[in-house]
Amino acid sequence: MEFLEQVVNQIDHQLKSSAITPFSYFIESEKIKIHYVRIEHFNSSTYQTAVRLLKANHSFFITVFEDQFKLEPQKVIERLKYHIGESKRIHGRDTNVEKISKPEAFEFLNQNHSNVPLKAKYNYGLKNKSGDLVALASFGQVINMRNGNKSSELIRFCNKLGNRVVGGLSKLLLHFKNTHNIDELMTYCDAEWSDGKNYEKLGFIKIDDLPPTNFVVHLPTWQRTHSEKFQKENDMTNLNFDDYRTVQNLGSIKFIKSFND
Secondary structure (H helix, E strand, O other), X not given: OHHHHHHHHHOOOOXXXXXXXXXXXXXXXXXXXXXXXXXXXXXXXXXXXXXXXXXXXXXXXXXXXHHHHHHOHHHHHHHHHHHOOOOEEEEHHHOEEEEOOHHHHHHHXXXXXXXXXOOOOEEEEEEOOOOOEEEEEEEOOOEEOOOOOEEEEEEEEEEOOOEEEEOHHHHHHHHHHHHHOOOEEEEEEEOOOOOOHHHHHOOOEEEEEXXXXXXXXXXXXXXXXXXXXXXXXXXXXXXXXXXXXXXXXXXXXXXXXXXXX
């Protein structure tokens, strides 16, 4: 299996693998735990049962779907390295905050974030002493809430692949708060890659668990599309369904950070 070979060679030579379902494997060592899910024979009910059992036996594990790895293998590997601390460390104090244009932000996210870039109102980045963009945070429109608070959303944050800006997100959040005078900030955490503890360390409070979302994967290209969008954009009567599979992610966790506490 290509994924197992890559993580053994690049992440940890001590990794061990065991079949969890007919289409998924649990790969673990002292450094990291990964549930790798193949697509062709994916079954939703079997998958959800496996996830419940894994959660009962492990405090946290990363979930990697086959299509994500096949489409951008090195992005996935670098993100796994980040989780075990094998990234170049850059101190936030050695960077400067700058407002980033939408085209530059889109390009940076497309190259360095594992999820597709989303529309954002504001983009702020951290640049090192050489002027290279090494981290980026995207924020939504600032809105006035019914309770009188000014609120916004942290939509995306990522470091440059292979790098970790220590204190980078905290620095960007403080800059955004001071620049736009907001009272609170909301964000969503991808439950496949995080349990949210890093957000809690930054003062975010968990509000809710959001349910899984369905996606359609095109096997020949490994392209993933939200199921509702897929149905709207395709004539279902003319599709070769052998080329498609529907999968479920693990949902997300909603957090809110108040700056007035």
